[in-house]
Amino acid sequence: MPELLPQITRRDFLRFGMAAGAALALTACHSSSGDDNDPGTPGGGSYGFRGFNVHPYQGGLYNVQTKALQDIHASWIRTTLGLTSDLAGAYATSTGLNVLGIIGDFGNPSLSKSDWPAMVEAVIRRYPSITYFQILNEPEEFYNMSNTEYVRDYLRPAHTVIRQKFPSVKIVAAAPLGQSSGLNDFTEMSVAGADQYCDFRGVHIYYEQEFYSPWSAYRLATQKPIMVTETGKKTPSEHLAWWTTQIPAIKQALQTQYVFYYTLLEQPAYTGYEIILAELDSRGNVQPAPGSELYNYLKA
Numbered sequence: 001m002p003e004l005l006p007q008i009t010r011r012d013f014l015r016f017g018m019a020a021g022a023a024l025a026l027t028a029c030h031s032s033s034g035d036d037n038d039p040g041t042p043g044g045g046s047y048g049f050r051g052f053n054v055h056p057y058q059g060g061l062y063n064v065q066t067k068a069l070q071d072i073h074a075s076w077i078r079t080t081l082g083l084t085s086d087l088a089g090a091y092a093t094s095t096g097l098n099v100l101g102i103i104g105d106f107g108n109p110s111l112s113k114s115d116w117p118a119m120v121e122a123v124i125r126r127y128p129s130i131t132y133f134q135i136l137n138e139p140e141e142f143y144n145m146s147n148t149e150y151v152r153d154y155l156r157p158a159h160t161v162i163r164q165k166f167p168s169v170k171i172v173a174a175a176p177l178g179q180s181s182g183l184n185d186f187t188e189m190s191v192a193g194a195d196q197y198c199d200f201r202g203v204h205i206y207y208e209q210e211f212y213s214p215w216s217a218y219r220l221a222t223q224k225p226i227m228v229t230e231t232g233k234k235t236p237s238e239h240l241a242w243w244t245t246q247i248p249a250i251k252q253a254l255q256t257q258y259v260f261y262y263t264l265l266e267q268p269a270y271t272g273y274e275i276i277l278a279e280l281d282s283r284g285n286v287q288p289a290p291g292s293e294l295y296n297y298l299k300a
Contacts, residue, residue, distance in 0.1 A: 051076035051260035072298035147188035159197035178204030180213035232262040236291030
């Protein structure tokens with residue numbers, strides 16, 4: 001008989017609700033370094049941990065993005081690897097940066113549960129230089145699965161395969177949507193046992209915290225170290241302030257240094273999140289996105 005995961009009860013929600021309500025008061029009592037929870041911060045150099053979400057665009061966009069990453073002293077990238085085909089290409093092997101690889105796909109919303117363990121193994125074998133893998137991304141949004149289903153049928157089997165065949169690989173659980181309502185989904189994952197099947201819990205933050213929705217509530221809803229695998233602002237004029245003011249506060253609230261900014265570049269259409277343009281200028285230099293000061297700030 002398969003192992004039965006616990007169901008969410010009213011008491012569970014009350015317990016996590018009380019934790020969230022107390023989170024602001026508790027945040028000041030915790031260290032902001034994250035050293036007590038994170039198993040070290042690999043890479044980073046003199047600029048510390050600088051992580052960026054990088055879509056695996058090929059051709060000329062690869063050259064634009066890799067030049068920009070060098071200019072802004074990036075140390076990590078997070079990119080989608082693909083399931084049955086190699087989406088990441090040179091992003092996974094040739095940038096010289098640490099890689100958090102997403103085991104997932106852009107155009108495969110239906111995943112066979114029976115084939116899933118073999119797919120995970122195949123992806124990891126395809127990228128022997130990567131040691132940090134995230135298991136899917138925003139599973140409810142992109143794969144139409146419940147939080148319990150994600151933990152039971154995808155995170156847990158991936159954990160089993162990885163621990164058996166790739167014991168040195170670090171597992172990052174998928175984050176729910178990055179709005180304040182995502183805490184409920186995160187909590188459901190915790191109650192379903194997500195902490196048992198990963199090394200890091202993923203969080204996305206695209207909102208400013210308020211008294212009743214503090215970021216630190218995520219910290220209280222898991223016993224694992226946290227990676228903020230996406231955070232950013234859609235308004236270009238707010239990019240720099242988010243980096244200099246909100247991201248340090250996020251790191252303190254969640255006791256982590258692992259924060260990946262979203263995003264370096266969006267195509268085929270600009271969305272406002274990107275910090276650079278898709279074309280180099282006439283001198284071969286990266287061009288900042290109009291209205292965004294973040295690229296030039298990081299380049300200095």
